[in-house]
Amino acid sequence: MGASVGFRQAHSRRFRPVAEINVTPMVDVMLVLLVIFMVTAPLLTAGVQVDLPKTDAAPIKGDDQPISVTVDAKGGVWIQETAIELDALVPKMQAIIGQKPDTRIFIRADKGINYGRVMEVMGTLGSAGFTKVALVTEAGTDVKPKKGR
Numbered sequence: 001m002g003a004s005v006g007f008r009q010a011h012s013r014r015f016r017p018v019a020e021i022n023v024t025p026m027v028d029v030m031l032v033l034l035v036i037f038m039v040t041a042p043l044l045t046a047g048v049q050v051d052l053p054k055t056d057a058a059p060i061k062g063d064d065q066p067i068s069v070t071v072d073a074k075g076g077v078w079i080q081e082t083a084i085e086l087d088a089l090v091p092k093m094q095a096i097i098g099q100k101p102d103t104r105i106f107i108r109a110d111k112g113i114n115y116g117r118v119m120e121v122m123g124t125l126g127s128a129g130f131t132k133v134a135l136v137t138e139a140g141t142d143v144k145p146k147k148g149r
Contacts, residue, residue: 056139066104067096068136069125073110075117086121090128097130108136 069089070078077086084092097103105125109118118135125133 066106066134067093068106068108069093069121071107071109071113071118071121073112075113077121086124089121089124093125093128093130102132103130104132104134105130106134106136 068080072078077084077089079089079092079096093105107118107121107125109121122133122135
């Protein structure tokens with residue numbers, strides 16, 4: 001009986017509980033989450049994927065949140081992330097904007113789309129009384145003006 005008591009005492013001295021917190025797994029998880037958020041954040045900016053033209057124009061400043069109308073590469077019209085027919089664009093915009101006709105409307109159009117289709121969308125919005133309609137482009141420094149003939 002005395003031998004077993006001595007064994008317990010030797011055993012408890014040899015293995016003591018560790019009172020330190022191992023932060024390495026937490027740091028690993030945080031770095032993985034950081035990489036995931038860095039990769040997915042740019043994808044969440046716009047719902048409809050378009051290849052915008054580049055320009056050196058200054059960005060438009062404003063306090064309110066603009067409404068985005070997108071013309072995709074196939075000529076389809078979208079309000080934010082919802083596809084819509086062109087003849088239903090004005091009633092839908094009036095329902096969204098309500099009594100605030102000064103709300104900014106940004107038109108995003110694929111650079112490969114027909115210019116006439118973009119003007120058709122802009123003309124539809126302009127004829128309905130929306131005055132603050134602007135085209136969205138990507139900021140670029142590689143844009144060089146072409147010399148006239």
